[in-house]
Structures are given as C-alpha cells and as structure tokens.
Amino acid sequence: MTQRDRVVFATATPQQRVEAIQAALDARGMNVSDAVEELDHLAQEVWVPQNGARVVAKAWTDPAFRTRLLANGAAAVAELGIPMPKHHRHLVVLENTPTVQNVICCTQCSCTAFTVIGLPPDWYKDLEYRSRIVRESRTVLREMGLDLPPEVEIRVWDTTADTRYMVLPAQPSHTIGWPEEKLAELVTRDSLIGVARP
Amino acid sequence: MDGMHDLGGKQGFGPIRYSHDARAFHEPWEVRANSLYVFAVRRGIFNMDEYRHAIERMEPRHYLTATYYERSLTSLATLLVEKCIVTHAELEERAGGRFPIASPSATGRTNVTKRERFSSGDRVRVREDYVPGHVRMPAYIRGKTGIVVSESPAYPFPDAHAHAIAAEDEPTYDVRFRSEDLWPNSADCALVHVGVFQSYLERA
Numbered sequence: 001m002t003q004r005d006r007v008v009f010a011t012a013t014p015q016q017r018v019e020a021i022q023a024a025l026d027a028r029g030m031n032v033s034d035a036v037e038e039l040d041h042l043a044q045e046v047w048v049p050q051n052g053a054r055v056v057a058k059a060w061t062d063p064a065f066r067t068r069l070l071a072n073g074a075a076a077v078a079e080l081g082i083p084m085p086k087h088h089r090h091l092v093v094l095e096n097t098p099t100v101q102n103v104i105c106c107t108q109c110s111c112t113a114f115t116v117i118g119l120p121p122d123w124y125k126d127l128e129y130r131s132r133i134v135r136e137s138r139t140v141l142r143e144m145g146l147d148l149p150p151e152v153e154i155r156v157w158d159t160t161a162d163t164r165y166m167v168l169p170a171q172p173s174h175t176i177g178w179p180e181e182k183l184a185e186l187v188t189r190d191s192l193i194g195v196a197r198p
Numbered sequence: 199m200d201g202m203h204d205l206g207g208k209q210g211f212g213p214i215r216y217s218h219d220a221r222a223f224h225e226p227w228e229v230r231a232n233s234l235y236v237f238a239v240r241r242g243i244f245n246m247d248e249y250r251h252a253i254e255r256m257e258p259r260h261y262l263t264a265t266y267y268e269r270s271l272t273s274l275a276t277l278l279v280e281k282c283i284v285t286h287a288e289l290e291e292r293a294g295g296r297f298p299i300a301s302p303s304a305t306g307r308t309n310v311t312k313r314e315r316f317s318s319g320d321r322v323r324v325r326e327d328y329v330p331g332h333v334r335m336p337a338y339i340r341g342k343t344g345i346v347v348s349e350s351p352a353y354p355f356p357d358a359h360a361h362a363i364a365a366e367d368e369p370t371y372d373v374r375f376r377s378e379d380l381w382p383n384s385a386d387c388a389l390v391h392v393g394v395f396q397s398y399l400e401r402a
Contacts, residue, residue: 012295014268015227020292021234021275024284032237039233044223087246089351092372107206107336109250110266119232121220125266128214131205134338135377138386144216154388158206160334161370161393162246163350190218 049118049189051082052166056192057184059093060171069093073166077116084115090163091116094155094194096170101152103141103194104167105133106159113164117192124193134158144195167194199304199330200337202258207338207381228267235274244277247360251332252276255300276300304330306361309368310397316371320346321402324373324394332360335398343402344375347391355395368396 012020025032055077059066069076073091074084084091091113094102106112110125123129133140137154141147148154157165169191175183190196205211223229238244244252252273256264264272276299278284290297307329316322326341327333334356350370358365370393377385 010295012290012293012297014231014265014271015225016293016295017271017275017289017297018227018231018234020289020297021271021278021284022230023292024278024288025234028283030241032234035237035240036230036233039236040229043229043232043236089353092348107338108203108334109253119222121222122224122266123214123216123220126215127205127262128211131208131211132214134390135207135209135381135385137377137388140214143213154386155374155391156388157372157391158336159393160336161350161356161395162353163370163372163393188218195216196218 043119047115047119049187049192050184051077051080051115052113052117052189052192053184053187054080054180055082055116055166056168056187057180059168060175060183061180066168069168070095073164082116084113084164087162088113088115088164092157092163092165093168094157094165095168096194096197098170099152100155101141101146101148101194101197102155102157102165102167103133103137104157104159104165105130107131107134108160111159111164112193113166116164116166118189120193121189141195146196167192169194169198172198199254199333200328201254202256202261203254204337206336207385223267228265231267231271231274235270238274238277243281243283245354245359247332247354247356248277248362249273250356251303251360252280252300254332255303257298257301260298272298272300303332303361306331306357306363308358308363308365309355313368313396314399314401315396316346316349316399316401318346318348322346322371322373322394322399323402324398325400327398329357331357333357333398334393334395336392338380339373339375339392339394342375342380344373344379344392347372347374350393353395355397357395357397370395371399373399 186198352367355365
C-alpha cells in the first residue's frame, strides 16, 4: 500500500466529519454557522441541571406548585420560564418518598428532558448503564454510591417514547425552612435522574 | 428491528463509569455534532424518529465502538445522504477520509387497525411483533404482561414516522412491569415502567 492509499482509506476523525457536514450544509446556503453557534450556547449554558434544581426547590417550598408540577410537569416548569422542545409533549414528575426511589434511563438511545435536567452525562449514555439499570437496578445504584435499604422500592422508568421524566427527590429533613436558593444548591443532576439523593 | 441499540437487560457489560462531575461534552466537536442534528430537526430536514432509526441502522460493530456523539453525527450524515442533500462522496472528500454511514432502512409500518383504549389499572400484554423497521418497543418487554399506570398525549407513531408512512398519532401507556416477570429468577427486584405505544398492546 502506498502512502497515498493509506490516506484515502483512513477513517476521518469525528471532528473532520463534523466539519465536513457543516461545510456541506454551508455550501448549500443553509446559513448554518449562526444557528449552530446559538445551539452550542443553549446546550452548554441554558439547558443545564440548575433548571431542574430550581423546579425542585420551588416544589419543596410551595405546596400548590408541587401539586401543579405532579399534575402537569410541562406546564409547571413553563411557569418558571423553562421551555421544552416541541417533540417533548409530556413531562412526568416522579416523586421520591422514604420508601420509593425513582430512576430514569433510556435503554434504546439516551433520551432525557434535557432542557430541564441538562444534557445527559456520559455514564447515562454508556452501554453499561443502558443495559444494566433495568435488570440490576439495586446493584447498579449501589455501585454508583446509592446503597438503598431493602425496604425502599425501586422504580425504573425507561424513556421509550416522547414522554420525558424528572425525579423529584425527597427533601432532607434538616433543610426544612431553608430559602429556595439555598435548597436549589443541594439538587444535583444525578438526583434529578435518580441515581443520587440530595 | 432487533438491533444492537436495544440494550435493556443485555448481560456482560461491566461497572458504570461513574463520577459525580461527569460531563455531557468532552470535545468541542461533540457540542457541534449535537447542534448540527438539532439544526436539521428544526429545519424539518428529518424528524426525531428518522434520527433515532438512522443510529439503530449503524453497522453493529461500529455502533458498539462509537461514542454517543459519533453515533449522532453518523445518523445526521446518513440522513443527509439519503435525502439527497449531500452525496456520500462529497462528505468523504470534505472530511479527507472514510466517513462511515448507516445501512439502508427496511420498510416501516402504520398503526395496528384495532387499537384499544386502556385505563389505569388495566392488565395489558405487549404483542409479539417482529418489526424490520423502526420500533420503540424494547425487546425485553415483548410478550410480557404489565399494568397500565397512565396514558400520555398522542404522539406520532414511530414505526411509521421514521419511514415517511402515513399514520395516526396515538398515545403511549406507562406500563408497570415487575422485573421478576421480565427476567424470572435473574433480576434485582424492581418495578420497570416503559412508555408503550397503543399499537404494541393488547388486553391481557
């Protein structure tokens, strides 16, 4: 094989492939550059877990909001200025209790309510979590540092359709009466997915 | 299709690569790959079901070794080629090397004709359907029985929507399965909830 053949047959790096797609679309006058810069910004700065944390803190401190959130998640998060994409038509909020732990996954791809809980972390998208969490939930949660007592029932929610899920963690009892902003700081992305507790 | 993507319940995978501060993105090209596919969806070049199905159609060895955003960019490129917006040759020339895309699609299907409306508490069975095209029924619930918990608003039917076939929108049911029923004597005890399209269900 000559040097030239090797160059022709090597697979382009993902970065080269992404640049090729963008250049091809630009060449067709689609004016991609401005649009994707705005989308880059949304993905990194706007669709973040702090949105979900605000929702949880509000639900912990405002019983009427909590009722609305559990009845119609999408409408309730919209009250806080958090939008959902057009194809996410339904947000189901899953309430943890001292005896119930809800956990979210997507076994077939990696769907999430990303405008609310942020774009998913890499472990959520990995083959290991996707294959194992539905079948070995308690073992997997223990491996991830959440060792649940046997009396806690685990409910796993597989995101197979365009319904999206968000876990509403139980408020730690020592934080009753804290201001909303301080409560929001306790709520992590992983507790919104259900693999951690605040 | 019973593809490599359908991972729920597969055995042999090791520990979760978990850290508390795991990031969504590691490289700038990952952010851009995500933005480009969102751009294409917003422009109406393809829909989410076509996007998901083009990922599922990736050659299985490529699927397993690709990172999440490499799968995303492969789907995007596949659909741009299939919809005649770019040619595969142009993408490879611009990328300066091979640009693997997914395998061609099989045919889709429209809704099941006699669909039933279910209520919370109904016992339902997942039909034993084997579908060559796109389907959002994970194989681990095929033929299994569970209890309806709730009904969603109507969504486009993915088996049709991924293949530009006409179909009615239909609701999904959140169906609660017991892990012991899904994998008898071979699962941690838990309730597994799956959003199941109406066409996939019959009364048990």
